[in-house]
Amino acid sequence: MMRTFLYLLMLTLSLTIIHQMIILAYSGDNLSEIDSLVSSIMKDLEYLESREVNVSSLIQRVNEDIKGLEKDPGNATYIKDLESIRDEIKALKSDAENIYIINNIIRYSTAVGIGLVPVAVYILLPRIYLYIWYRTRRRWIVQVRK
Amino acid sequence: MILDEEVFAVLMAVVIIGSVLGIVNIIHISSGESFTAIGLLNEDCKIGTYPKQVLENTNITLCIYVYNHMGRPVYYKVVYKIGGEKDLPTNTSPSSMPEVMSWRGVLDNDENHTFKILIPIPSYDKSFDNKTALIFELWIYDTSSDKWVYTGEWVHLYIQVLKRS
Numbered sequence: 001m002m003r004t005f006l007y008l009l010m011l012t013l014s015l016t017i018i019h020q021m022i023i024l025a026y027s028g029d030n031l032s033e034i035d036s037l038v039s040s041i042m043k044d045l046e047y048l049e050s051r052e053v054n055v056s057s058l059i060q061r062v063n064e065d066i067k068g069l070e071k072d073p074g075n076a077t078y079i080k081d082l083e084s085i086r087d088e089i090k091a092l093k094s095d096a097e098n099i100y101i102i103n104n105i106i107r108y109s110t111a112v113g114i115g116l117v118p119v120a121v122y123i124l125l126p127r128i129y130l131y132i133w134y135r136t137r138r139r140w141i142v143q144v145r146k
Numbered sequence: 147m148i149l150d151e152e153v154f155a156v157l158m159a160v161v162i163i164g165s166v167l168g169i170v171n172i173i174h175i176s177s178g179e180s181f182t183a184i185g186l187l188n189e190d191c192k193i194g195t196y197p198k199q200v201l202e203n204t205n206i207t208l209c210i211y212v213y214n215h216m217g218r219p220v221y222y223k224v225v226y227k228i229g230g231e232k233d234l235p236t237n238t239s240p241s242s243m244p245e246v247m248s249w250r251g252v253l254d255n256d257e258n259h260t261f262k263i264l265i266p267i268p269s270y271d272k273s274f275d276n277k278t279a280l281i282f283e284l285w286i287y288d289t290s291s292d293k294w295v296y297t298g299e300w301v302h303l304y305i306q307v308l309k310r311s
Contacts, residue, residue: 031250035221035287035294042221042252043289049218049255056254059219063252063259066221070250107172114168121161129149 051096184284185211186301202269214253221287230274
Protein backbone atom coordinates (compact mmCIF):
# COMPACT_ATOMS: atom_id res chain seq x y z
CA MET A 1 0.00 0.00 0.00
CA MET A 2 2.80 2.37 1.04
CA ARG A 3 4.85 1.35 -1.98
CA THR A 4 1.96 2.13 -4.39
CA PHE A 5 1.51 5.51 -2.78
CA LEU A 6 5.23 6.24 -3.19
CA TYR A 7 5.12 5.20 -6.88
CA LEU A 8 2.15 7.46 -7.48
CA LEU A 9 3.87 10.34 -5.70
CA MET A 10 7.01 9.86 -7.80
CA LEU A 11 4.98 9.70 -10.98
CA THR A 12 3.11 12.92 -10.11
CA LEU A 13 6.37 14.67 -9.23
CA SER A 14 8.11 13.61 -12.45
CA LEU A 15 5.10 14.68 -14.56
CA THR A 16 5.09 18.08 -12.83
CA ILE A 17 8.84 18.48 -13.48
CA ILE A 18 8.42 17.54 -17.17
CA HIS A 19 5.57 20.02 -17.51
CA GLN A 20 7.60 22.80 -15.88
CA MET A 21 10.52 21.97 -18.21
CA ILE A 22 8.23 22.35 -21.22
CA ILE A 23 7.05 25.71 -19.88
CA LEU A 24 10.64 26.83 -19.29
CA ALA A 25 11.59 25.72 -22.80
CA TYR A 26 8.98 28.08 -24.23
CA SER A 27 9.79 30.96 -21.93
CA GLY A 28 12.94 32.11 -23.66
CA ASP A 29 13.52 35.78 -24.24
CA ASN A 30 13.14 35.39 -27.98
CA LEU A 31 9.97 34.10 -29.53
CA SER A 32 11.62 31.51 -31.77
CA GLU A 33 10.30 28.63 -29.64
CA ILE A 34 6.78 29.99 -29.97
CA ASP A 35 7.38 30.35 -33.71
CA SER A 36 8.31 26.69 -34.02
CA LEU A 37 5.30 25.63 -31.91
CA VAL A 38 2.90 27.85 -33.85
CA SER A 39 4.40 26.87 -37.22
CA SER A 40 3.45 23.22 -36.73
CA ILE A 41 -0.07 24.31 -35.75
CA MET A 42 -0.24 26.61 -38.80
CA LYS A 43 0.76 23.77 -41.14
CA ASP A 44 -2.14 21.71 -39.81
CA LEU A 45 -4.55 24.66 -39.91
CA GLU A 46 -3.62 25.33 -43.54
CA TYR A 47 -4.25 21.67 -44.35
CA LEU A 48 -7.60 21.66 -42.51
CA GLU A 49 -8.73 24.86 -44.23
CA SER A 50 -7.75 23.38 -47.62
CA ARG A 51 -10.04 20.46 -46.70
CA GLU A 52 -12.81 22.99 -45.97
CA VAL A 53 -12.89 22.34 -42.24
CA ASN A 54 -14.03 25.45 -40.34
CA VAL A 55 -11.04 26.41 -38.20
CA SER A 56 -11.89 30.05 -37.50
CA SER A 57 -12.43 29.47 -33.76
CA LEU A 58 -9.08 27.65 -33.49
CA ILE A 59 -7.34 30.48 -35.38
CA GLN A 60 -8.85 32.99 -32.96
CA ARG A 61 -7.59 30.97 -29.99
CA VAL A 62 -4.08 30.62 -31.44
CA ASN A 63 -4.03 34.38 -32.04
CA GLU A 64 -5.09 35.09 -28.44
CA ASP A 65 -2.41 32.69 -27.13
CA ILE A 66 0.31 34.34 -29.23
CA LYS A 67 -0.72 37.81 -28.06
CA GLY A 68 -0.74 36.52 -24.48
CA LEU A 69 2.71 34.94 -24.82
CA GLU A 70 4.10 38.13 -26.31
CA LYS A 71 3.01 40.01 -23.20
CA ASP A 72 3.87 37.24 -20.76
CA PRO A 73 6.40 34.77 -22.22
CA GLY A 74 6.22 31.34 -20.67
CA ASN A 75 2.71 31.77 -19.29
CA ALA A 76 1.52 28.20 -18.71
CA THR A 77 -2.12 28.95 -19.56
CA TYR A 78 -1.32 29.97 -23.11
CA ILE A 79 1.14 27.12 -23.69
CA LYS A 80 -1.39 24.62 -22.35
CA ASP A 81 -4.05 26.05 -24.65
CA LEU A 82 -1.71 25.79 -27.65
CA GLU A 83 -1.08 22.16 -26.75
CA SER A 84 -4.82 21.47 -26.42
CA ILE A 85 -5.34 23.12 -29.84
CA ARG A 86 -2.74 20.72 -31.21
CA ASP A 87 -4.74 17.79 -29.83
CA GLU A 88 -8.01 19.16 -31.26
CA ILE A 89 -6.31 19.53 -34.65
CA LYS A 90 -5.17 15.90 -34.50
CA ALA A 91 -8.77 14.80 -33.97
CA LEU A 92 -10.01 17.05 -36.78
CA LYS A 93 -7.32 15.81 -39.18
CA SER A 94 -8.62 12.26 -38.99
CA ASP A 95 -12.07 13.43 -40.14
CA ALA A 96 -10.84 16.07 -42.61
CA GLU A 97 -10.76 13.84 -45.70
CA ASN A 98 -14.25 12.48 -45.07
CA ILE A 99 -15.61 16.00 -44.55
CA TYR A 100 -13.93 17.10 -47.78
CA ILE A 101 -15.36 14.18 -49.79
CA ILE A 102 -18.87 14.70 -48.39
CA ASN A 103 -18.70 18.45 -49.07
CA ASN A 104 -17.56 17.79 -52.63
CA ILE A 105 -20.31 15.26 -53.25
CA ILE A 106 -22.93 17.75 -51.99
CA ARG A 107 -21.39 20.61 -54.00
CA TYR A 108 -21.12 18.79 -57.33
CA SER A 109 -24.52 17.12 -56.94
CA THR A 110 -26.09 20.54 -56.41
CA ALA A 111 -24.20 21.89 -59.44
CA VAL A 112 -25.45 19.01 -61.59
CA GLY A 113 -28.98 19.59 -60.27
CA ILE A 114 -28.83 23.28 -61.20
CA GLY A 115 -27.31 22.36 -64.59
CA LEU A 116 -30.29 20.11 -65.29
CA VAL A 117 -32.81 22.89 -64.62
CA PRO A 118 -32.67 24.32 -68.21
CA VAL A 119 -33.19 20.81 -69.64
CA ALA A 120 -36.15 20.27 -67.32
CA VAL A 121 -37.59 23.66 -68.26
CA TYR A 122 -37.13 22.90 -71.98
CA ILE A 123 -38.98 19.60 -71.70
CA LEU A 124 -41.58 20.38 -69.06
CA LEU A 125 -42.51 24.03 -69.62
CA PRO A 126 -44.49 23.52 -72.90
CA ARG A 127 -46.24 20.51 -71.37
CA ILE A 128 -47.14 22.30 -68.14
CA TYR A 129 -48.27 25.34 -70.13
CA LEU A 130 -50.49 23.22 -72.34
CA TYR A 131 -51.88 21.34 -69.36
CA ILE A 132 -52.80 24.61 -67.61
CA TRP A 133 -54.13 26.07 -70.87
CA TYR A 134 -56.46 23.14 -71.42
CA ARG A 135 -57.41 22.90 -67.74
CA THR A 136 -58.50 26.55 -67.54
CA ARG A 137 -60.63 26.02 -70.62
CA ARG A 138 -62.12 22.63 -69.76
CA ARG A 139 -65.61 24.02 -69.23
CA TRP A 140 -65.56 25.76 -72.52
CA ILE A 141 -68.18 24.66 -75.01
CA VAL A 142 -67.03 24.55 -78.54
CA GLN A 143 -69.64 25.64 -80.99
CA VAL A 144 -69.35 25.42 -84.71
CA ARG A 145 -70.18 28.72 -86.33
CA LYS A 146 -72.80 28.59 -88.95
CA MET B 147 -48.80 27.44 -81.57
CA ILE B 148 -50.29 28.28 -78.17
CA LEU B 149 -46.88 29.03 -76.49
CA ASP B 150 -45.16 31.70 -78.51
CA GLU B 151 -41.73 30.56 -79.69
CA GLU B 152 -40.04 33.88 -78.96
CA VAL B 153 -41.41 34.02 -75.43
CA PHE B 154 -40.22 30.46 -74.87
CA ALA B 155 -36.73 31.34 -76.19
CA VAL B 156 -36.47 34.33 -73.83
CA LEU B 157 -37.58 32.20 -70.87
CA MET B 158 -35.01 29.55 -71.79
CA ALA B 159 -32.24 32.18 -72.02
CA VAL B 160 -33.10 33.53 -68.57
CA VAL B 161 -33.12 30.02 -67.10
CA ILE B 162 -29.77 29.10 -68.73
CA ILE B 163 -28.06 32.29 -67.50
CA GLY B 164 -29.45 31.77 -63.98
CA SER B 165 -28.27 28.16 -64.02
CA VAL B 166 -24.73 29.07 -65.12
CA LEU B 167 -24.48 31.77 -62.44
CA GLY B 168 -25.74 29.30 -59.84
CA ILE B 169 -23.14 26.68 -60.82
CA VAL B 170 -20.29 29.21 -60.75
CA ASN B 171 -21.41 30.40 -57.32
CA ILE B 172 -21.48 26.85 -55.97
CA ILE B 173 -18.19 25.66 -57.43
CA HIS B 174 -16.44 28.96 -56.49
CA ILE B 175 -14.49 29.37 -59.70
CA SER B 176 -12.28 32.29 -58.77
CA SER B 177 -8.81 33.30 -59.85
CA GLY B 178 -8.32 35.97 -57.19
CA GLU B 179 -4.91 37.38 -56.52
CA SER B 180 -3.47 36.50 -53.12
CA PHE B 181 -2.07 39.36 -51.10
CA THR B 182 -1.62 40.81 -47.65
CA ALA B 183 -1.86 44.44 -46.55
CA ILE B 184 -0.62 46.62 -43.73
CA GLY B 185 -1.78 50.07 -42.69
CA LEU B 186 -0.72 52.61 -40.10
CA LEU B 187 -3.37 54.49 -38.13
CA ASN B 188 -3.21 57.06 -35.37
CA GLU B 189 -3.78 56.37 -31.67
CA ASP B 190 -7.56 56.45 -32.19
CA CYS B 191 -7.12 53.80 -34.94
CA LYS B 192 -8.12 56.34 -37.61
CA ILE B 193 -6.32 57.76 -40.63
CA GLY B 194 -4.66 61.12 -40.10
CA THR B 195 -3.42 63.25 -37.19
CA TYR B 196 -0.17 61.38 -36.77
CA PRO B 197 2.45 62.67 -34.35
CA LYS B 198 5.07 64.89 -36.00
CA GLN B 199 7.45 65.70 -33.18
CA VAL B 200 8.31 63.22 -30.43
CA LEU B 201 10.61 63.63 -27.45
CA GLU B 202 13.41 61.04 -27.32
CA ASN B 203 13.13 58.15 -24.83
CA THR B 204 9.35 58.36 -24.76
CA ASN B 205 6.65 56.07 -26.06
CA ILE B 206 3.93 56.85 -28.58
CA THR B 207 0.73 54.99 -29.32
CA LEU B 208 -0.20 54.10 -32.86
CA CYS B 209 -2.48 51.56 -34.47
CA ILE B 210 -1.61 48.85 -36.98
CA TYR B 211 -4.02 47.33 -39.50
CA VAL B 212 -3.20 43.95 -41.08
CA TYR B 213 -5.27 42.18 -43.73
CA ASN B 214 -4.92 38.66 -45.12
CA HIS B 215 -6.16 37.62 -48.56
CA MET B 216 -3.76 34.74 -49.16
CA GLY B 217 -6.51 32.13 -49.43
CA ARG B 218 -5.22 30.43 -46.25
CA PRO B 219 -4.60 31.34 -42.61
CA VAL B 220 -1.28 33.13 -42.02
CA TYR B 221 1.01 33.60 -39.05
CA TYR B 222 2.29 37.14 -39.36
CA LYS B 223 4.54 39.58 -37.56
CA VAL B 224 4.82 43.32 -37.82
CA VAL B 225 8.44 44.35 -37.36
CA TYR B 226 9.22 47.83 -36.05
CA LYS B 227 12.46 49.49 -37.13
CA ILE B 228 13.81 52.99 -36.91
CA GLY B 229 15.84 54.57 -39.68
CA GLY B 230 16.35 57.47 -42.00
CA GLU B 231 15.14 58.22 -45.51
CA LYS B 232 17.80 55.92 -46.99
CA ASP B 233 16.89 53.03 -44.71
CA LEU B 234 13.37 52.51 -46.01
CA PRO B 235 12.50 49.02 -47.25
CA THR B 236 11.54 48.26 -50.85
CA ASN B 237 8.97 45.93 -52.42
CA THR B 238 11.57 43.18 -52.48
CA SER B 239 13.88 43.76 -49.55
CA PRO B 240 13.29 44.74 -45.93
CA SER B 241 15.05 47.62 -44.23
CA SER B 242 18.63 46.91 -43.20
CA MET B 243 18.04 48.53 -39.82
CA PRO B 244 17.82 46.28 -36.73
CA GLU B 245 14.48 45.18 -35.33
CA VAL B 246 13.33 47.20 -32.34
CA MET B 247 10.10 45.36 -31.60
CA SER B 248 7.65 42.99 -33.25
CA TRP B 249 4.01 41.98 -32.86
CA ARG B 250 2.75 38.58 -33.88
CA GLY B 251 -0.68 37.21 -34.71
CA VAL B 252 -2.65 34.69 -36.74
CA LEU B 253 -5.18 35.75 -39.37
CA ASP B 254 -7.73 33.66 -41.19
CA ASN B 255 -8.29 34.26 -44.91
CA ASP B 256 -10.16 37.51 -45.64
CA GLU B 257 -9.77 38.61 -42.02
CA ASN B 258 -8.14 41.73 -40.64
CA HIS B 259 -6.69 42.82 -37.32
CA THR B 260 -6.45 46.35 -36.01
CA PHE B 261 -4.45 46.69 -32.82
CA LYS B 262 -2.88 49.45 -30.78
CA ILE B 263 0.86 49.45 -30.27
CA LEU B 264 3.04 51.31 -27.82
CA ILE B 265 6.31 52.07 -29.54
CA PRO B 266 9.49 53.35 -27.93
CA ILE B 267 11.39 56.26 -29.48
CA PRO B 268 14.95 55.68 -28.34
CA SER B 269 17.66 58.33 -28.45
CA TYR B 270 20.15 58.00 -31.27
CA ASP B 271 23.49 59.69 -31.82
CA LYS B 272 22.57 59.70 -35.48
CA SER B 273 19.86 62.29 -36.09
CA PHE B 274 18.66 60.90 -39.48
CA ASP B 275 18.66 64.53 -40.73
CA ASN B 276 15.70 65.47 -38.54
CA LYS B 277 13.59 63.01 -40.54
CA THR B 278 13.37 59.82 -38.55
CA ALA B 279 11.31 57.10 -40.15
CA LEU B 280 9.30 54.71 -37.98
CA ILE B 281 9.18 51.65 -40.21
CA PHE B 282 6.64 48.83 -39.87
CA GLU B 283 7.26 45.80 -42.08
CA LEU B 284 4.84 42.93 -42.59
CA TRP B 285 6.35 39.45 -42.50
CA ILE B 286 4.53 36.12 -42.81
CA TYR B 287 5.68 32.69 -41.70
CA ASP B 288 6.30 30.32 -44.60
CA THR B 289 5.32 26.90 -43.26
CA SER B 290 6.98 25.04 -46.14
CA SER B 291 10.45 26.48 -45.47
CA ASP B 292 9.89 27.23 -41.75
CA LYS B 293 11.13 30.79 -42.20
CA TRP B 294 9.78 34.29 -41.85
CA VAL B 295 9.32 35.84 -45.28
CA TYR B 296 9.11 39.57 -45.95
CA THR B 297 5.86 40.30 -47.83
CA GLY B 298 7.17 43.42 -49.55
CA GLU B 299 4.61 45.54 -47.70
CA TRP B 300 5.52 48.19 -45.21
CA VAL B 301 4.36 51.50 -43.83
CA HIS B 302 6.44 54.31 -42.40
CA LEU B 303 5.90 57.53 -40.55
CA TYR B 304 8.36 60.42 -40.56
CA ILE B 305 8.79 62.17 -37.24
CA GLN B 306 11.19 64.67 -35.78
CA VAL B 307 12.84 63.32 -32.65
CA LEU B 308 13.39 66.13 -30.14
CA LYS B 309 16.47 65.88 -27.95
CA ARG B 310 16.21 66.52 -24.23
CA SER B 311 18.16 69.63 -23.27
